[in-house]
Amino acid sequence: MDRRTTLQWMLAASAAMGVEVSAGATPAKRSGGKAKGYGTDPKLTPTYRSGELWPLTFTPQQSRTAQALCGLIIPADEHSPSAAQLKVHLFIDEWISAPYPDQSKDKEVIVAGLAWLESESRSRFGKTFAELDVGAQSQIADDICWIQKARPEHAAAARFFKRFRDLTAGGFYTTPEGSKDLGFVGNIPSVTFDGPPLKVLQIVGVA
Numbered sequence: 001m002d003r004r005t006t007l008q009w010m011l012a013a014s015a016a017m018g019v020e021v022s023a024g025a026t027p028a029k030r031s032g033g034k035a036k037g038y039g040t041d042p043k044l045t046p047t048y049r050s051g052e053l054w055p056l057t058f059t060p061q062q063s064r065t066a067q068a069l070c071g072l073i074i075p076a077d078e079h080s081p082s083a084a085q086l087k088v089h090l091f092i093d094e095w096i097s098a099p100y101p102d103q104s105k106d107k108e109v110i111v112a113g114l115a116w117l118e119s120e121s122r123s124r125f126g127k128t129f130a131e132l133d134v135g136a137q138s139q140i141a142d143d144i145c146w147i148q149k150a151r152p153e154h155a156a157a158a159r160f161f162k163r164f165r166d167l168t169a170g171g172f173y174t175t176p177e178g179s180k181d182l183g184f185v186g187n188i189p190s191v192t193f194d195g196p197p198l199k200v201l202q203i204v205g206v207a
Contacts, residue, residue, distance in 0.1 A: 091171035113160025
């Protein structure tokens with residue numbers, strides 16, 4: 001399964017969950033009106049281009065910042081490319097742009113967090129986050145990578161980093177390269193089955 005197909009499956013699953021929730025919305029039932037859904041589920045047979053299902057969110061600058069952060073969170077190693085090389089930031093853009101409640105909440109967190117990251121980068125180093133080397137990027141990330149240890153003034157940024165890290169991992173490990181990195185082999189039998197033992201077949205009278 002290629003990355004485009006994987007994205008289609010994830011988007012369709014999100015859409016299906018959103019339709020179920022909205023179709024049973026209590027406020028619409030109380031008012032006597034018909035619950036307003038999000039429309040029909042996306043068709044899985046066509047190939048969708050990025051931004052075709054809904055407008056995307058990231059500006060070019062936000063996209064560069066998000067890509068750099070993806071690469072910092074999951075760098076390349078001897079097993080797989082980095083999350084930046086696999087363009088996981090494009091998956092995150094698709095995710096937060098989807099018109100559903102959970103994604104809308106993520107959108108607020110991610111957009112605000114990327115703005116903070118850029119502001120902090122320019123304040124500390126006079127450069128955009130994407131222009132920094134890994135060492136400088138890590139200095140910023142180290143301050144927000146653990147909510148429990150983040151200073152009070154970094155609390156919101158730490159919540160952003162946690163959600164962004166989760167989305168990065170989710171996007172990365174649904175790519176063929178990420179699945180391979182996990183050692184996932186799919187629906188392949190791990191043992192050879194030669195049938196029931198002879199004694200069992202004799203007991204049931206078929207041998």
